[in-house]
Amino acid sequence: MTVPAEPEQPRPEQATNLVPVPSVAKVWNALLGGKDSRAVERELVERIRATKPDIADLANSVHRYKQRVADHLVRSARIDQFVDCGPGYPRLGENTHDIVQKFNLEARVLYVDQNPEVLAHGRALLAVNNRIGVLDADPNDLAMIREHQGSRAVIDWDRPVGVISTMPLVFADPERVDPAKTVQGWIPHLAVGSHLALGFFAVADGLETVAATIGAMFCSELHGGRFLPIPDIEAVFGELDLVGPGVALCDEWPPDLDEIEVGLNSIRRCAVAGVARVREPSHHTPSPPDSRNTHGYTIAE
Incomplete structure (x- = not known):
């Protein structure tokens, strides 16, 4: 299903002159070995x-996590x-709909992006049946996504949804997007x-200098790509409970995954993830307001 295109808006990564500006999607594609x-x-x-010669391992750890967590959600959580x-x-055979529709043919997937070329590729290669949309x-x-009529053609927002986001929060402009406030606003x-x-991307022990250097290169060229301390990543979920191992290495997801040896100095230790489930709002006497969670919702296993 191809969601009707919105009027073209200026993109942050589009060049304002003849000098090309690097694209996050293209850099990520290059790290994954794409063309x-x-x-x-x-x-x-x-x-x-x-x-950091093994920088591609960072992208591959995140990419494999995304595939495994989609499989976990459709099989174990019945999303x-x-x-x-x-x-x-x-990527042929590695997209979210490839994973979830292999287990549940009726599963529905909405892809959301703002990169014009990603959207064009998506509409050509991803919208292969009427249970897939590109927005x-x-x-x-x-x-905004929920209110868009195009999303409602694919997603029933009154039912549970699996939201997978491995890149937008990482590569968002830190001056415009606060990950914790953004995620709490989703609930x-x-x-x-x-x-x-x-x-x-996390600042892993022993890799602080590398994380700072690579993060600075990402932010300078791509206006995003921050490496955050683990406490800052945990704060994205506020006081909410996490499923499984909590904030953990991407290589450790899902929780029942066989143990993977991650080298002491591997950049893979900078790829972390968390999964949480929305439950009923709590009705007990509220605690003092917390700026990280002002919506009265909690997340639990």
Whole structure:
């Protein structure tokens, strides 16, 4: 299903002159070994590799987590509709609908992105049946996504939804988007039983200098790509309970995954994730207000 396109709006990553501006989606595609990148993205990747030769492992850990968590949600949580925020370029057989519709043919998937080329590829390669949609919208604005008539053609927002976001919060402009406030703002728009599967770059012990250097390169060229301390990532979920191991390595998801050895100095230790489930609002006497969770919702296993 192809969601009608919105009027074209200026994109942050579009060049305002003849100098090309690196695209987050193309850089990520290059890190994953894809071909949908230009010289400007490949040059940035090579500069990062000069600092950390195994940088591609970071992207691959996040990418594999996204596949495994989609499988976990459709099989174990019995989620049958998904919103994939910032999916990037399609990869044959590795997209969210490929994973979830393999288990449940009736599962519905809405892909949300703002990159014009990602949208074009998505509409050509992802919308292969009427249970899949591609929407041009801000992947960090779930309220707008929910209200868009195109999303309602795919997603029944009165039922549980699996929201998967591994890149938009990471690569959002830190001056415009606060991950904790953004995620807490999502909760009232989700039905009880919905799941959030989020990915982040973390400042891992022993890799502080590398994380700072790569994060600075990302932010300088892509206006995002922050590496956050683990306490800041945990704060994204506020006082809410997390499913499974909590905020953990992407390589440790799902919880029943066989143990994976992650090298002491591997950049893979900077790829972390958390999964949470929305439940009924609490009705007990409220605690003093907490700026991280002002909506009265909690998340639990």
